[in-house]
Amino acid sequence: MRELSYMEALREAMRQAMQKDDRVFLIGEDVGVYGGAFGVSAGLLDEFGPKRIIDTPISEAGIAGACIGAAVTGMRPIGEMQFSDFVVIAMEQLVMQGAKMRFMFGGKAEVPFVMRLAGGSGTGAAAQHSESLENWFVHVPGLKVVMPSSPYDAKGLLLAAIEDNNPIMFFENKVLYKTKGPVPEEMYTIPIGQSHVVREGKDLTVVATSVMVSRAQEAAEQLSQEGIELEIIDPRTLKPLDEKPIVESVIKTGKALIVHEAVKTGGFGGELAAVIMESEAFGYLDAPVKRLAGLDMPIPYNRNLEYHAVPQVENIVEETRKLVKGQY
Amino acid sequence: MPTSSKKEKMIEGVIPESKAHELLYKMVLTRAFEENAEEMYGLGKVHGTMHLSIGEEGVAAGAGPALRKSDYLLNTHRGHGHFLMWGGDLNRMMAEFMGKEAGYCRGRGGSMHIADVESNNLGAQGIVAGNLPISVGVGLSIQMRKTDQVVLTLFGDGAANEGAFHESLNMASIWNLPVIYLCENNQYAMSMAFERAFRVEQISERASAYGIKGLTVDGNDVVAVYKAVSEAAEQARKGAGPTLIEAITYRWKGHSKSDRQLYRTREEVKKWMEKDPIKRFAAKLDVDEAGLKEIEKKAKEEIRKAVEFAESSPEPDVNTILEGIYA
Ligand SMILES: Cc1ncc(C[n+]2csc(CCOP(=O)(O)OP(=O)(O)O)c2C)c(N)n1
Ligand SMILES: [Mg+2]
Numbered sequence: 129m130r131e132l133s134y135m136e137a138l139r140e141a142m143r144q145a146m147q148k149d150d151r152v153f154l155i156g157e158d159v160g161v162y163g164g165a166f167g168v169s170a171g172l173l174d175e176f177g178p179k180r181i182i183d184t185p186i187s188e189a190g191i192a193g194a195c196i197g198a199a200v201t202g203m204r205p206i207g208e209m210q211f212s213d214f215v216v217i218a219m220e221q222l223v224m225q226g227a228k229m230r231f232m233f234g235g236k237a238e239v240p241f242v243m244r245l246a247g248g249s250g251t252g253a254a255a256q257h258s259e260s261l262e263n264w265f266v267h268v269p270g271l272k273v274v275m276p277s278s279p280y281d282a283k284g285l286l287l288a289a290i291e292d293n294n295p296i297m298f299f300e301n302k303v304l305y306k307t308k309g310p311v312p313e314e315m316y317t318i319p320i321g322q323s324h325v326v327r328e329g330k331d332l333t334v335v336a337t338s339v340m341v342s343r344a345q346e347a348a349e350q351l352s353q354e355g356i357e358l359e360i361i362d363p364r365t366l367k368p369l370d371e372k373p374i375v376e377s378v379i380k381t382g383k384a385l386i387v388h389e390a391v392k393t394g395g396f397g398g399e400l401a402a403v404i405m406e407s408e409a410f411g412y413l414d415a416p417v418k419r420l421a422g423l424d425m426p427i428p429y430n431r432n433l434e435y436h437a438v439p440q441v442e443n444i445v446e447e448t449r450k451l452v453k454g455q456y
Numbered sequence: 457m458p459t460s461s462k463k464e465k466m467i468e469g470v471i472p473e474s475k476a477h478e479l480l481y482k483m484v485l486t487r488a489f490e491e492n493a494e495e496m497y498g499l500g501k502v503h504g505t506m507h508l509s510i511g512e513e514g515v516a517a518g519a520g521p522a523l524r525k526s527d528y529l530l531n532t533h534r535g536h537g538h539f540l541m542w543g544g545d546l547n548r549m550m551a552e553f554m555g556k557e558a559g560y561c562r563g564r565g566g567s568m569h570i571a572d573v574e575s576n577n578l579g580a581q582g583i584v585a586g587n588l589p590i591s592v593g594v595g596l597s598i599q600m601r602k603t604d605q606v607v608l609t610l611f612g613d614g615a616a617n618e619g620a621f622h623e624s625l626n627m628a629s630i631w632n633l634p635v636i637y638l639c640e641n642n643q644y645a646m647s648m649a650f651e652r653a654f655r656v657e658q659i660s661e662r663a664s665a666y667g668i669k670g671l672t673v674d675g676n677d678v679v680a681v682y683k684a685v686s687e688a689a690e691q692a693r694k695g696a697g698p699t700l701i702e703a704i705t706y707r708w709k710g711h712s713k714s715d716r717q718l719y720r721t722r723e724e725v726k727k728w729m730e731k732d733p734i735k736r737f738a739a740k741l742d743v744d745e746a747g748l749k750e751i752e753k754k755a756k757e758e759i760r761k762a763v764e765f766a767e768s769s770p771e772p773d774v775n776t777i778l779e780g781i782y783a
Contacts, residue, residue: 157645157648158646160647161718161719162646162647162715162719165714166714167714183647183648183652184648185648186584186585186614186615186617187617187618187619190619214583217583217618217619251503251504251505252502252566253505253582254504254564254565254566255565255569256568256569256582256583257568423777423778423781428564428772429504429555429563429565429568430555430556430564430566431503431555432555432771433555433563433772
């Protein structure tokens with residue numbers, strides 16, 4: 129199959145959605161002639177013009193509000209937060225308005241928009257441009273939270289998100305933008321709320337999100353040579369969460385390691401651990417459920433410190449070894 | 457305004473001559489710092505991104521130096537010049553830029569967050585307009601502590617379109633806070649041209665919405681900026697409240713390292729390069745081309761030494777990664 133980068137896959141999804149449906153448009157800072165800070169929307173302005181590829185002033189609350197208002201009146205906006213960090217400025221609109229409108233209005237309104245956000249560390253962008261804030265939104269009823277980990281998922285999930293009738297927070301990852309993988313040319317969707325068993329294995333279940341999926345895969349290759357077989361599950365959508373494959377996997381392996389980039393305290397890992405412990409998998413556990421996550425700190429500028437602030441392949445390898453050996 | 461001996465010649469009646477020469481040197485130093493920064497980035501010696509103020513040095517030279525050491529600075533992401541003009545030490549600045557322990561923020565902040573709390577420099581800013589509301593608090597604290605300090609708050613044209621701009625200017629104006637809002641209008645917020653993002657012709661027009669004084673000055677003219685900031689400071693110290701100053705300038709380089717600059721023409725950039733603030737200020741000081749070359753040589757040498765200092769200073773120890781984390 130043809131290979132595309134994660135970024136190209138996202139762009140293709142937007143292009144195909146816009147070709148198919150006149151109601152779809154893109155709005156955000158520098159999404160036009162600049163092509164987005166990371167180049168995701170490069171070329172779309174030429175194809176669709178400034179009425180559908182809309183550059184905004186630096187006004188994140190305005191971008192979110194524009195999406196909500198347009199969505200509730202029949203359009204299908206895709207908003208962009210240039211760095212996911214800047215969503216803090218749009219929080220009121222997203223959390224108090226977009227998320228709650230459908231319920232508050234007795235189910236009579238639909239708010240179908242996708243907010244794309246570029247998250248994560250690893251680019252030397254320091255504390256205010258490197259956060260992983262997805263779990264904030266998991267905590268808000270009324271928002272779906274999607275986090276693709278590969279080019280294939282990026283396209284299929286974005287197309288599904290655009291078709292969805294409810295607000296979706298779509299967390300992309302900056303260091304994944306240039307990674308490549310097979311992506312079909314035709315339009316396809318990956319259902320929102322479907323976990324993906326990325327790798328099968330019998331010894332330990334790793335539940336990983338976003339960039340941590342490929343790190344877990346790399347760790348799995350190394351561990352396989354030691355005779356340890358990881359099963360890797362990517363939830364893909366944090367909310368709604370497809371629990372079944374996770375629970376079934378833990379029943380099989382008896383051990384679970386949760387890996388995400390966001391800081392540990394209050395992160396999605398706690399939720400996943402609780403899901404496992406509240407399920408029938410509890411009786412099958414032969415080790416505590418462990419979380420490997422970002423250190424509870426802002427992302428430092430220094431390259432080496434930045435590297436150590438979030439889980440890396442070697443940390444996954446080490447944690448797995450410990451768990452398998454019963455050292456916890 | 458700092459006092460000077462009565463006999464000293466004043467440049468256009470405003471800046472003492474010896475101080476003006478110092479400012480010219482620091483403008484050249486700023487440019488040398490940024491040219492070197494770009495080069496180091498190209499060589500992979502620094503990572504992340506950086507925002508160069510080349511072409512905009514006139515604003516920095518006229519702003520901080522018009523104030524007192526006891527005043528406060530809230531800087532932007534494009535703030536290398538302001539940092540140096542506020543009295544920043546080049547070695548420690550370079551070390552921060554290279555992520556070293558000897559840097560101002562021990563390598564944790566980098567170019568976008570460089571601060572020197574000791575000199576009331578409350579930091580550069582990664583969030584556009586993030587410093588504007590904070591300046592209200594600093595102003596309020598000055599008022600409560602009954603000192604005659606002022607706050608210099610810097611921001612770009614793009615920042616004036618964040619909601620925070622409105623909240624900040626309104627609060628500062630209703631409480632007569634000693635805040636100098638200095639907007640560096642360099643014609644673009646990343647790829648967003650000023651004309652596309654505003655219906656007003658001048659950002660300073662917005663001052664009227666808050667009932668405060670607003671003015672637009674030539675940001676490539678050090679003296680004009682110096683004068684405007686001095687007057688705003690005088691007002692603020694008297695309790696007459698904030699001023700909104702818009703300094704018109706232009707960024708010669710891309711927004712950051714990833715900018716292909718498809719939103720403007722080479723001709724436009726060239727046209728602005730003819731209004732080089734360094735050359736213009738040098739002319740006012742009767743420094744000729746040869747004199748400027750000498751100054752550049754000296755600045756480059758200082759940069760070379762700073763790089764040497766930074767390169768030879770230690771990386772932060774990974775074992776200290778959680779130091780200072782309290783919650
Ligand atoms: C809240 C927020 N939104 C967006 C950005 C990304 N960003 C950084 S600088 C910048 C442009 C700022 O333009 P302006 O205020 O005019 O300052 P300039 O860069 O021109 O000096 C943008 C969009 C950011 N850092 N923070
Ligand atoms: Mg600007």
